[in-house]
Amino acid sequence: MATDAELTDTFRELDGNGDGHITSTEFQAAMVARGEEITVGEIAEIFADADTDADGKISLAEFTVAWHRAG
Ligand SMILES: [Ca+2]
Numbered sequence: 001m002a003t004d005a006e007l008t009d010t011f012r013e014l015d016g017n018g019d020g021h022i023t024s025t026e027f028q029a030a031m032v033a034r035g036e037e038i039t040v041g042e043i044a045e046i047f048a049d050a051d052t053d054a055d056g057k058i059s060l061a062e063f064t065v066a067w068h069r070a071g
């Protein structure tokens with residue numbers, strides 16, 4: 001089980017501009033930076049699952065829910 005510190009570290013890593021929300025562009029850039037290939041379709045699936053208020057961004061609250069669901 002991951003700790004909350006890991007969760008917030010991962011969130012900050014994904015939130016490239018530090019505005020408190022992860023956009024699909026930031027998510028893709030973070031995956032590329034990790035050397036992981038991810039398709040636009042895969043990102044869309046992740047966002048459809050995690051972006052519960054459908055504003056196109058993942059907040060820390062949404063990320064926390066998705067993280068524990070995946071956990
Ligand atoms: Ca951001």
Ligand SMILES: [Ca+2]
Binds near residue numbers: 054059
């Ligand atoms: Ca959202």
